[in-house]
Amino acid sequence: MFSLIGPKRYDAPWKDIEAQGYIAPADCVEVRVDLPRDERVAYAMADDADKYRLCSTSETKSAVVEKLVAAHRGEQLLVIGQYIDQLDDLARRLEAPVIKGETSVKERQRLFDAFRAGELQVLVVSKVANFSIDLPGAAVAIQVSGSFGSRQEEAQRLGRLLRPKADGRAARFYTVIARDTLDQEYAARRQRFLAEQGYAYRVLDAAGIDAAGIGDARPSD
Numbered sequence: 001m002f003s004l005i006g007p008k009r010y011d012a013p014w015k016d017i018e019a020q021g022y023i024a025p026a027d028c029v030e031v032r033v034d035l036p037r038d039e040r041v042a043y044a045m046a047d048d049a050d051k052y053r054l055c056s057t058s059e060t061k062s063a064v065v066e067k068l069v070a071a072h073r074g075e076q077l078l079v080i081g082q083y084i085d086q087l088d089d090l091a092r093r094l095e096a097p098v099i100k101g102e103t104s105v106k107e108r109q110r111l112f113d114a115f116r117a118g119e120l121q122v123l124v125v126s127k128v129a130n131f132s133i134d135l136p137g138a139a140v141a142i143q144v145s146g147s148f149g150s151r152q153e154e155a156q157r158l159g160r161l162l163r164p165k166a167d168g169r170a171a172r173f174y175t176v177i178a179r180d181t182l183d184q185e186y187a188a189r190r191q192r193f194l195a196e197q198g199y200a201y202r203v204l205d206a207a208g209i210d211a212a213g214i215g216d217a218r219p220s221d
Contacts, residue, residue, distance in 0.1 A: 016198075
């Protein structure tokens with residue numbers, strides 16, 4: 001890129017831009033779940049190529065997503081992930097539409113327009129929504145799986161929420177990860193860019209979530 005367009009001329013941390021009111025403040029929360037015993041056994045016995053998918057798509061994540069969506073009822077919310085079967089299952093559980101690679105351009109536009117108009121409160125999206133999607137009303141995102149340790153993807157997904165809100169409220173970005181697995185390792189890698197921009201992830205145990213609200217979180221290590 002630099003050989004084509006030259007070096008970067010100017011750089012500003014996201015937090016500085018936030019302080020100037022150009023983007024919304026954001027609260028980043030890492031929600032940690034424990035794999036149930038049968039999934040831990042399958043994870044331990046899996047080949048390296050399969051380990052990440054197994055821990056990323058844990059059944060325990062789906063229950064947590066349902067609780068988070070219930071806790072943010074009435075807000076416009078995105079559920080974002082990497083694995084289509086996981087997203088299809090979440091769409092069924094949440095009774096929400098899903099946008100993925102096979103979704104036609106016309107249908108994608110219809111769903112995005114309905115979300116912008118406030119007719120849809122919850123939208124499940126795959127990585128096709130990482131790029132060039134303007135959803136100014138989105139206030140909450142729940143990331144259930146990602147592209148390994150991609151810091152660019154983490155920034156893109158948080159960026160979906162950062163249009164300033166009319167009432168000045170902060171955006172909320174959750175990433176749900178399986179504790180003591182590759183999922184947690186890759187999540188730490190993805191978070192590095194945002195940490196460099198001044199964002200701190202708070203850690204919340206999944207047991208601290210219920211439909212009435214979000215439990216207290218502590219800053220990540």
